[in-house]
Amino acid sequence: MKVEEPLIFEKSKPGKIGILIEEEEDSFLQEIDPTLLREEIKGFPELSEPEVIRHFHRLARMNWAVTLGIYPLGSCTMKYNPVLNEEVAGLRGFLELHPEQDMEDIQGILEIYWRLEQLLLQLTGMDAATLLPAAGAHGELTAIMMVKKFFAEKGENREFVLIQDSAHGTNPASASIAGFKTREIKSTRSGMLDVAALEKVMDEKVALMMMTVPNTLGIFETQIVEIAEIVHSKGGFVYCDGANFNSFVAKILPSRMGIDLMHVNLHKTFSTPHGGGGPGAGPVLVKKELEPFLPIPRIVKEDGKFKVSCDFPLSIGRIKSFFGQTAVIVRALAYILSMGGEGLKRVAEVCVLNANYIRRMLEEFFYLPYKSDSLHEVVFSDKFQREKGVTAMDIAKRLLDYGVHSPTVFFPLIVKGALMIEPTETESKEELDRFIEAMRKIAQEIEENPEVVKTAPHSTPVKRCDEVLAARRLKVRWE
Amino acid sequence: MYKHPYIPCGSQELKELLAAVGVDDVDNLFKSVPKELFIDSPPIGKALEVEEIRKLFHTLASKNKFTLERSFIGGGIYRHFVPPPVRYITSLPEFLTIYTPYQPEISQGILQAMYEYQTLICQLTDMEVSNASLYDGATAFVESVFMAKRVSKKGNTVAIPKSLHPHYRDTLKTYISNLEIDIKEIDWDPMTGEIEIDKLGKTLSDEVFALAVQSPNYFGVVERIDAVRSISKDIILIVVVTEPLSMALFKPPGFFGADIVTGEAQSFGLYPSWGGPLIGFLATKASLIRHLPGRLIGETVDKDGKRAFVATLSTREQHIRRERATSNICTNQTLAALAVTVFLSLYGKCGLRKLAEKNYNRAHLLAKMLKDAGVKVTFEGTFFNEFVVEVKDIKKVFAKARKVGIYPGIDLARYYKYMQNHLLVSVTELNKPETFEEFVDILREDF
Structure with a gap:
């Protein structure tokens, strides 16, 4: 069934309203200086409630969702979002709270923050936490600013942050906002950080080494402990981008790797829904030494009561208004409590097993640029298919015709034509097989009839979109 | 084997998968991890039942009161009625459980909704371009200062009134502490509460690359943006709005020639939710589009020439x-932007104006009674x-209000030490005039 839907503005007709709103008895409008008063908002829509509901329902039908099937975007951990968490996050006792309310009246929400902090500390082995960062990149930036302040307090001028060549783009972007210069360290042919190269560049000018563990190739950095020692020996810190925490949660403690700071993504490992690209949350966990630098406000427990405190003189300060992404934090706590320790350990095991199953089933058909063991995700490339003029993007588009979402393509950047596949633990074997079958058929199509792949998708609400035209024309609003 | 309802892999599937992969046990798949890193038993307790x-x-x-x-x-987060369709639409799994639209062909719904969001923000602010959301008003404000710095080649100082939201100013201070940007603070006129226009010219020296003004400001006072603009012609003018409903009644910053309009859109369909999720908006002129932080949705066509929407200008x-990006943001507040879109679609041209008038009238009724x-x-x-x-003894006011279950507002001394016994009072359509007498009594008895 084809779905088409005009823009809300095109559906609008004068004289309609989508909500009942009565006139006020007392009017003071005549007091407004006429030069300040606005006329009507030009172009603003006018629709009734059923039309609005139908409009957005029709739009919803054009989206692929986790509730519909596998969504194996590498690095994104698109797992099932438990409906129980939606239920508890929707309680009015959370939704209606104003952040300027008396602390006496918000003990429940403070307890939620406090409980989630405690659980994350237990799961990471770290010493102190902040739940304030609004997303993973925000968490990274928070952590880097803490490191900057740490060295500023010590009077040391360290100007560099080291970054893996396979790192997420947010790593270097965050480092530069925090006022650091970045140095990139190459990966070896096994897909791991080149430790010899690290030893060469690591000196007293380096503040921080940013590591993604396992890295974006899905490969565990087997020398992580040595890496941390090298960095520590020159007085630097090691940061863990916890985007891939799903692969070792409740099995391995990040603190044992020698990590000093890390962020975790509540919208990845801890199942909160991605919402089309947010809101997420990126709590930061640190070792004792860095605790004084955590952003304010912080939640503290005193005499059995919870309170908000800004009394931390070494803190980097505020990183956003008010508090964290509260509704996301409520969901993540419900998830962790629903899983328990055994359940979370099982999460890590099954997501790794599922990724390895996909690897095993597809390695004859697609080129595997790095042969080291995979954890929760596997990165193939389009090397074989490129000979037929087909790219990873074409494969991604063709997958849509088979009713599965595509993997992440063209990332990590160190793999030419990358296809980065992360199935998560919430896919059944049947669903994994559906994906595998689609990938194999596409490999076969590329041999026999590459055109059908190159011109894909064919059965989606719109066909392949012209992204070059979009950037050239730059029409970014309706008029 | 541990069974859990969120994990489909049961005992039979486990065997099949292990056999296919060629290992006896899942732990064999973790061989690349050094042994000393493993923990013997899970670090947290047992699962709880539903x-x-x-x-x-x-x-x-129930431990929370509201x-x-x-x-x-x-004070930056406003209590407004959230129409049921807002919650209903944002709970649809085809919006809730989707990711950033990297594959536009199967994400047209969210892309079109974000295109509509961008348009609504442009219409409301009277600007030409809007991004597809940032974390909150404070970080959007910081991003706008960074953006102004990229655009303007002159100076390292941004001028900011003390009447700009204290959290926003604090957040900016945190962000710029590592960069070569200075802040010059501007006072407010003690009579009007507006920015001190007379002294503004002198403040805006050669070093200043941007001026940021909040309107209505933290004290609720609507600024004279036309006058501000005429003094700040050669620099980037950022206007911050934390109560966007005001733009349905008052001329928007774009009308007066603001370069960047940014702030918080929580008023439009998001619960206060103890401060999160919020939603930062950022709108600007078309000529500055390449300096914009965050995701941007554009119109294009598909292979058959049919209209389609995609994320665009991602080279920013x-x-x-990477390190030269306009921002480090990746995950934004898309679902919150969807809530805003549904909210504004429902209220529409006529409803939003009525809502703004209701807010204005009720606030002025209470002010008059006081x-x-x-x-x-x-x-x-x-x-x-x-x-x-102004009250005589703000502690007494809070104590009295507490007894009758009224939250009287924000004690301004929390953010302005020299503003003892000043109360910031917010009135929305949720406040019923029937309770105003009681409120007046609390403050009157204080005198």
């Missing part, structure tokens, strides 16, 4: 440009739905 979770969260929710009609707290963003009762409203400047009053 009913236990429900009970726990109901208990936690009131809709008897609260007068605003971190996943392409004045009639001899309570001093601090500033003479035009206000929208929030204003400052």
